[in-house]
Amino acid sequence: MEHQITCINCPVGCRMTVTVEDGKVTSVTGNTCKRGVAYAEQECVAPQRMVTAVVTVTGRKTPVSVKTRTPIPKVKIFECMKQLAATEITAPVHMGDVVCANVCGTGVDVIATKNVD
């Protein structure tokens, strides 16, 4: 299968044509440097994204910002958001605290990115 993607590594933004066969990248064209190939191999086989959001703090008017510790599969983004919308945590919260362990079975924790006293 052929994919048309834009490389995100730098402002050149190479338009690349990527061929995938049996879950493996077999050819990449249109790239200027090798970073394009690495990106294509990730993006066309198992695309991943960091998810950042906010989570309700019980009894507080303002939420706490959170992130997935590492990127998660792109297809899980909305499921992850849904789980976070249903999550509440209690203060105090410290940066790095786990807000939601193993979110949507990805093996990745969602952690707080700020302190709430």
Next chain:
Amino acid sequence: MLSPELRSQVKYVDVLVIGAGPAGMAAAIAAKEAGVHNLLVLEREQNMGGILRQCIHNGFGLHRFKEELTGPEYAQRDIDKVKELGIEVRTGTTVLSIDEDRFVTAISREYGVQMFEAGAIILAMGCRERPRGALATPGTRCAGVYSAGTAQKFVNLEGYMPGKRCVILGSGDIGLIMARRMTLQGAKVLACVELMPYSSGLNRNIVQCLQDYDIPLYLSHTVIDIQGKERLSGVTVAEVDSNRQPIPGTEKHFDCDTLLLSVGLIPENELTEMANVEMSTLTSGAIVDDSLQTSKEGIFACGNVLHVHDLVDFVSAESFKAGKAAAEYVQGKKREGKYVNLKDGNGVRGVVPQKLLVPDGEAETVQIMFRPAGVYKNATVRVMDGEREVAKLKKLIFTPGEMAELNLKPEVIKGLSGGDVTIQIEQ
């Protein structure tokens, strides 16, 4: 003139920093580390951190910390450092005036009206968003039109959603980030509309904020009408010609309750102007030399109040320089030499610094920054001392969305003739 009673209330500080966003915090840290102990930071908001507080997305700190942080995490590192160094910060404090003699008045609930005399001032007030009023878009004055940053503050800091069906005007990074943010929070983002034939946002954001969610990007389009009685009910979008004028017959209508504007940032320089600091019409910030000193001795500027940056990492780097330079100024270290002017040439807009000291003693490497005026592929930036090329930089692409930087080495600076130096792009 102050009465003797008031005079006695004026507090002297060696270095006064205005603003505790990333620029102000970095400047204060650098001044303290350079040996300034009588140091004060004034911040209008209740918390340190500035705009980073509401930028909950990741992508900050790759240059400075070699890791990818969210805005609040990046800010926290500087907040921790400011606290660790014991730097005094007065939050909830609005500066009312400054003058060229470095007399400052400020007000807060906690301390009332405060007067300061400063050995040096560092201006780090940041920038604000260009508002609807600056666009002259026809239509009604209904609710539902927000700047993208205002919407970001609502969603990320206060937990409110500003709308359900949204159009975004402008494709700068804040607009793109908000397109994704609104989508993830359950809103439908119908379109991102950009007047120019290119986006000024990063490719990464176009892919991950628009393409990931199938949000169409309309280049060379603009909003030509805003409809709605109390709340916004829709906008009309049209394609524009090469003179940015709407082309009749290309109109599209969108039913929406929210229009977010991401149409540029303007350095917030009201205080700077009060001190009669010489301003640049190109950057909308102060004219500075390579030590970040303005035309008024002892007044320095750094970060987005000086020129709008793309990356906070570069704001911090610039502000460390300003903090160190302000410390050296109050410590009486004189910079002797002759100034040359750095001028914008073909394809270049807003070179900073605008003045460069050719020192009598040893020179140090100086970084110059500027914004390309358009998209240039396989191009070369040339630094010209009159007719003589003294430095150059080749790149595959220069775009207005990415600030370019170039280092002038000590031997280049020492060898300058003393006439104007021009920076230009050749394709």
